[in-house]
Amino acid sequence: MARLPQALKSWDVIDEAGLVMDLEVLAQGGGGPSIPTLLALAERYPDARIVLDHLLEPELHDGEHFGMDERWERLAASGRFFLKFTSINLDHCREEGFPANRVLRRAVDLFGADRVMWGSDIGTSSGTYQDMVQRMLDASDLLSPEEQRAVWHDTGRRVFVKGGRKGGVPGRAHGRFAAGRHVTHRYTTVPAAGMDTATAYRLICGVVVPRPVAWITTVGADGRVNAAPFSSYNYVAHSPPMVAVNIGTRLGELKDTARNIRETGWFCVNVATEAVMEVMHRCGADYPPEVGEPEALGIELLPGSLTPVPRIAASPIHLECRLDQAVTLGRGLNTLYIGEVLAFHLSDAVYDGRHVDSVKLRPIARLGGPWYAALGETFHRPALQRPPGDPAETTP
Numbered sequence: 001m002a003r004l005p006q007a008l009k010s011w012d013v014i015d016e017a018g019l020v021m022d023l024e025v026l027a028q029g030g031g032g033p034s035i036p037t038l039l040a041l042a043e044r045y046p047d048a049r050i051v052l053d054h055l056l057e058p059e060l061h062d063g064e065h066f067g068m069d070e071r072w073e074r075l076a077a078s079g080r081f082f083l084k085f086t087s088i089n090l091d092h093c094r095e096e097g098f099p100a101n102r103v104l105r106r107a108v109d110l111f112g113a114d115r116v117m118w119g120s121d122i123g124t125s126s127g128t129y130q131d132m133v134q135r136m137l138d139a140s141d142l143l144s145p146e147e148q149r150a151v152w153h154d155t156g157r158r159v160f161v162k163g164g165r166k167g168g169v170p171g172r173a174h175g176r177f178a179a180g181r182h183v184t185h186r187y188t189t190v191p192a193a194g195m196d197t198a199t200a201y202r203l204i205c206g207v208v209v210p211r212p213v214a215w216i217t218t219v220g221a222d223g224r225v226n227a228a229p230f231s232s233y234n235y236v237a238h239s240p241p242m243v244a245v246n247i248g249t250r251l252g253e254l255k256d257t258a259r260n261i262r263e264t265g266w267f268c269v270n271v272a273t274e275a276v277m278e279v280m281h282r283c284g285a286d287y288p289p290e291v292g293e294p295e296a297l298g299i300e301l302l303p304g305s306l307t308p309v310p311r312i313a314a315s316p317i318h319l320e321c322r323l324d325q326a327v328t329l330g331r332g333l334n335t336l337y338i339g340e341v342l343a344f345h346l347s348d349a350v351y352d353g354r355h356v357d358s359v360k361l362r363p364i365a366r367l368g369g370p371w372y373a374a375l376g377e378t379f380h381r382p383a384l385q386r387p388p389g390d391p392a393e394t395t396p
Contacts, residue, residue: 320342322340
C-alpha cells in the first residue's frame with residue numbers, strides 16, 4: 001500500500017453517513033491529494049465511503065488539473081468514491097462561459113447518479129439555501145429527469161459542511177474504521193408508507209446488495225427465444241431445489257420473460273459471469289416482442305434436455321426450470337415466479353463432481369444504480385450448523 005502523507009493520517013473522523021472526511025481534492029493551482037494517495041486511503045479504510053470535494057471552477061478544468069480525464073476514470077472504476085460538487089462557483093462558471101453541465105454529465109456517466117452529490121459551506125454561499133438548489137438544477141440540463149432526481153433528491157442530506165481535520169464536525173457521531181472498534185452511526189429514517197414507486201425501487205435496490213443475476217431464457221408461443229437479465233432472484237428451496245425471480249411490469253404490461261413463463265410454464269436460468277457481462281447487460285434493452293435477444297445479439301444457444309427452452313452456451317451453469325407457482329406481490333406491479341429446478345448443467349471448468357468453485361465461476365452481481373460487482377475477496381469461516389441432508393444431521 002502506498003505510504004500516506006502525515007496530513008492524511010489525521011482524517012480518521014467520519015460523519016453520520018459513514019463517510020471519511022470530505023477531501024478537498026482541488027485547490028487553486030491544482031493542489032490536493034494525488035490519485036495514488038486517494039487510492040491508498042481507500043485501501044486503508046475498506047469499509048468507508050469517501051467523498052471527493054470537486055471545486056467546480058473554470059480554471060480547474062483546463063486539462064492541467066483534476067478534470068474530465070483518466071484520473072476521474074481511475075477513481076470511478078475503484079467504486080469507492082463519491083463526487084461532490086459545490087454550488088458557490090456555478091455563477092463564476094456561467095460568467096466565464098464554462099459548461100458546468102458538461103462536467104456534471106461526465107461525472108454521472110463515470111460515477112453513476114447515486115455517487116454524485118452536491119454540497120457547500122452554507123455560511124460562505126451567496127443567496128439563500130433555495131438559491132443554491134436552483135443554481136445546481138440550472139447546471140443540470142444534460143441530465144435526464146431520473147438522473148437529476150438521483151443526484152439532487154433530498155438536498156438536505158446532500159450538503160456536507162467542512163470541518164477541521166483533527167476535530168471533525170461538531171454535533172456529529174464519530175467513529176474510526178479500525179479492526180475491532182465500534183463505528184457509531186447516525187441514521188436517517190425514511191418511512192415506506194405512501195412512498196412513490198421510483199423512490200422505493202431506488203432504496204431497495206441500493207440496500208439489497210449484492211444480488212446474483214439470473215440471465216433467463218424463455219420461448220414464446222411463436223417459438224421465438226427471449227433472453228433477459230433479472231437481479232431480483234435467489235434460491236428459495238432445496239428439496240426439491242427451487243429458485244424464484246421477481247419480474248415487474250413495464251408500463252402496465254407483462255415483460256416478454258414473464259409472459260412466456262406464464263404461457264409455457266418453462267424457463268432456464270443461465271448464471272451470469274464476468275465473461276458474459278457485456279452481452280448479458282445488452283439483453284436488458286427494451287427490445288420489441290417480435291425481436292429475440294439471442295438472434296439480435298448473436299448469442300449461441302444449446303438445446304434444453306428436459307425442457308423446450310434453449311440454454312446460453314457462454315454461461316457455465318444452466319438451471320432448467322418448470323414453473324411451480326406465480327405469486328402476485330404488493331400492489332400488483334410485481335410477480336414472484338417460483339420454478340422447480342429439473343436439471344443442473346455444470347461446466348467442468350467450475351464443477352469438480354461435488355462442489356461448484358465460486359472463485360472459478362466468477363459470477364457477476366448487481367448493485368444499486370448502474371453498477372455491477374465481481375466476487376471480490378472471499379472469507380472462510382467454519383460451518384456452525386450442518387448443511388441439509390448431511391448424514392450426521394438429526395431431524396426432530
